[in-house]
Amino acid sequence: MEISPNATKFYIDGQWVESSTGDTLDVINPATEEPIATIALGGQADVDAAVAAAQRAFESWSQTSIDERTAILNKVTELIGARADDLANAISAEMGAPLGLAKAAQAASGLAHFATTAAVLPSFEFEEQLGNSLLVKEPIGVVGMITPWNWPINQISCKVAPALAAGCTMVLKPSEVAPLNAIIFAEILDEAGVPAGVFNLVNGDGAGVGSYMSGHPGVDMMSFTGSTRAGVEVAKNAAPTVKRVAQELGGKSANIILDDADFAEAIGRDAFGMCMNSGQSCNAATRMLVPKSRMDEAAEIAKAAMEAVVVGPPSQDGTTIGPVVSEVQWNKIQDLIQAGIDEGATLVAGGTGRPDGLDAGYYIRPTLFANVTNDMRIAREEIFGPVLVIIGYDDDDDAVRIANDTPYGLSGYVSGSPERAMAIARRIRTGNMHVNGAGPDFQAPFGGYKQSGNGREWGSLGLEEFLETKAIMGAPAS
Numbered sequence: 001m002e003i004s005p006n007a008t009k010f011y012i013d014g015q016w017v018e019s020s021t022g023d024t025l026d027v028i029n030p031a032t033e034e035p036i037a038t039i040a041l042g043g044q045a046d047v048d049a050a051v052a053a054a055q056r057a058f059e060s061w062s063q064t065s066i067d068e069r070t071a072i073l074n075k076v077t078e079l080i081g082a083r084a085d086d087l088a089n090a091i092s093a094e095m096g097a098p099l100g101l102a103k104a105a106q107a108a109s110g111l112a113h114f115a116t117t118a119a120v121l122p123s124f125e126f127e128e129q130l131g132n133s134l135l136v137k138e139p140i141g142v143v144g145m146i147t148p149w150n151w152p153i154n155q156i157s158c159k160v161a162p163a164l165a166a167g168c169t170m171v172l173k174p175s176e177v178a179p180l181n182a183i184i185f186a187e188i189l190d191e192a193g194v195p196a197g198v199f200n201l202v203n204g205d206g207a208g209v210g211s212y213m214s215g216h217p218g219v220d221m222m223s224f225t226g227s228t229r230a231g232v233e234v235a236k237n238a239a240p241t242v243k244r245v246a247q248e249l250g251g252k253s254a255n256i257i258l259d260d261a262d263f264a265e266a267i268g269r270d271a272f273g274m275c276m277n278s279g280q281s282c283n284a285a286t287r288m289l290v291p292k293s294r295m296d297e298a299a300e301i302a303k304a305a306m307e308a309v310v311v312g313p314p315s316q317d318g319t320t321i322g323p324v325v326s327e328v329q330w331n332k333i334q335d336l337i338q339a340g341i342d343e344g345a346t347l348v349a350g351g352t353g354r355p356d357g358l359d360a361g362y363y364i365r366p367t368l369f370a371n372v373t374n375d376m377r378i379a380r381e382e383i384f385g386p387v388l389v390i391i392g393y394d395d396d397d398d399a400v401r402i403a404n405d406t407p408y409g410l411s412g413y414v415s416g417s418p419e420r421a422m423a424i425a426r427r428i429r430t431g432n433m434h435v436n437g438a439g440p441d442f443q444a445p446f447g448g449y450k451q452s453g454n455g456r457e458w459g460s461l462g463l464e465e466f467l468e469t470k471a472i473m474g475a476p477a478s
Contacts (some may be wrong), residue, residue: 001089004183010046010203011186013053014196020045020221021208025176030041030096031313031324031361036474037094038181042204042213050200051218054169057115057197058190062139062167066121069165069363073118075192076161080111083188083336087153090180092314095149096322096362097277099315105277109442110120110153110185113458116442116451120460124165126467134475137467139167140244141220143367144213146206146234148226149325150280150384155225156185158446158457160199162241163223164423171200171219173209177325206230214238221246221466225282227293227304227382228451234350246455246465248447250382251410256424257298258396258416264301266415271302271388275309275366278321279386280329283411283432287379289399292392299370304348306388311355322360324385330362333385337367340378345369345389374402382408396420400427409449431456 008024019040026035080087087110088102097106128135143163147155156174163170174182186201200210210230214222214237221244224234225356228249238245254385255274257266267288274284291297314322324330337352350367364385372379374388379389393399403412404427411432419437425433431448440446445456454467 001036003180004187006183007037007180008040010040010042010050011190011199011201012046012050012099014190015199018344021042022370023208025205027062027094027178027180028326029093030325031329033362035179039176039203041176042202046204047209047213047216050171050202051142051213051216053200054171055218057195058139058142058169061169061195062199063168066124068206069167070118070121072194073114073121073161073165076188077111077114077118077445078156079188079192080107080114083184084108084111087181087182090184091178092322094180095152095178095325096314101277102314104317106151107153109151110157112442113154113157114161116459116465117165120443120463121165124460124463129475129477132437132474134472137464137471137474138470140466141168142218142467143168143170143221143223144219145170145172146210146213146214146222146224146226147172147174147182149175150179150277150282152196153181153185156182158462159223159225160189161461163466164194164198168196169203171213173202173204173213176203176205179203206233210234211237215241215419217241218242222248223465224248231453239438242342247453248455248457249283249358249451249453250408250409251448251452252287252380252382252406252408253283253411253413253430254283254287254289254404254428255405255413256289256415258401258420258424259291259294259422260415260417261415263297264295266437267298267301268305268411270415271305271368272309274388275306275321275386276359277366278324280324280384283409285291285413286375286383286388286444287403288388288390289393290390292394295370295392297306299346299348299368300310300366301388302388304370305347306386309366309386310421311358313361313364321366321386324364325362327362329384330364333364333383333387336378336381336383337387340369340372340376340389343376343378345378346371346374347406352389372403380406396424400424404429407451411448
């Protein structure tokens with residue numbers, strides 16, 4: 001993979017500039033545990049420069065027409081497509097996604113968010129007459145963005161695209177664990193003609209950049225995706241300046257298999273599917289709920305599906321999942337797998353340690369536990385690896401109770417006869433529900449209840465997130 005010459009620079013006010021700190025960080029390939037690039041780590045002076053540039057640019061960008069902003073979105077969409085291989089190669093190398101997944105899903109999702117936003121913007125109603133008042137939706141201002149490593153270009157795009165569409169300017173701090181795709185993304189925005197200062201990129205860690213940006217008085221809104229723990233810190237830092245904070249946080253999603261579902265199809269599909277991206281998805285269906293009387297049957301189907309998952313190097317043909325992103329994540333997952341064993345859950349497949357034949361790299365054995373109770377750590381905590389737990393329930397009401405018995409509420413899944421599955425879906429306290437294997441919809445809002453966050457991303461509601469509403473009383477009706 002060719003490393004961009006801008007990897008050790010920041011993109012501020014339309015220019016690639018040097019870091020103020022001189023500090024650097026190696027980017028580690030999780031498949032080899034070896035460095036593949038070096039990035040600069042920023043500090044307060046870099047954030048100050050980026051915020052000042054965004055403030056200056058806001059004066060003109062916020063006044064651009066819908067046609068002008070739509071044209072920019074369409075150009076970015078085109079260029080993401082042109083550089084899809086570069087993005088996929090970077091994502092595969094820095095966070096371990098198999099190359100096929102990195103191309104077909106990771107890079108493709110970034111393109112999809114820009115294309116969807118470009119389609120939404122021309123017909124979006126920025127003004128509405130309400131009695132004697134005119135309601136005007138205006139860009140909120142300068143947005144600070146912090147994005148994670150697990151679906152990096154997806155999370156960058158689903159923030160940047162609607163912020164651009166709304167007329168906002170922004171400062172992005174991508175994850176320092178997987179930052180190389182963000183460098184390419186900044187190059188794309190520059191080539192697309194995004195005006196200087198509208199989009200700014202500062203690499204760094206949470207302590208050096210994220211915390212300071214969250215509390216910066218020149219930042220009008222923080223948009224954060226990551227762990228619930230880190231989201232709490234962002235909100236605390238933002239509180240003194242009373243800025244808006246939109247958060248997409250953790251999850252522990254329940255997957256209810258009703259007794260009238262096709263067990264072989266639903267359980268096989270979902271057990272295999274939750275392993276995708278090495279289980280590193282906040283909306284992964286990690287708690288499978290089945291009738292207690294059919295626990296053994298469900299476990300056998302899930303075991304066969306998970307044993308069909310091929311763990312291997314991301315560049316190797318036939319690989320289903322690569323490594324998890326880092327040693328820190330590997331150790332956390334190992335600890336939780338051991339906790340499940342110690343708490344008395346039935347280990348059906350996988351377990352601790354690396355898969356056979358993979359002595360280097362942060363590889364995890366796809367792991368299945370049956371006879372899990374909802375008070376166990378493996379049922380309560382977000383593992384963020386290819387680890388599935390199966391919990392038994394007595395009846396539909398019991399399934400709903402167990403599904404909702406979690407501090408999280410990001411996503412949920414249910415399979416069964418359509419009418420019954422829809423009735424269950426309406427009772428689950430989550431921001432998303434997938435019925436009978438339905439996939440994601442880029443036009444539908446994405447976000448969670450409870451400790452899975454607040455606000456919504458994707459589609460028209462994602463655009464709404466970056467707008468303020470002004471009421472002009474006495475405005476003449478047009």
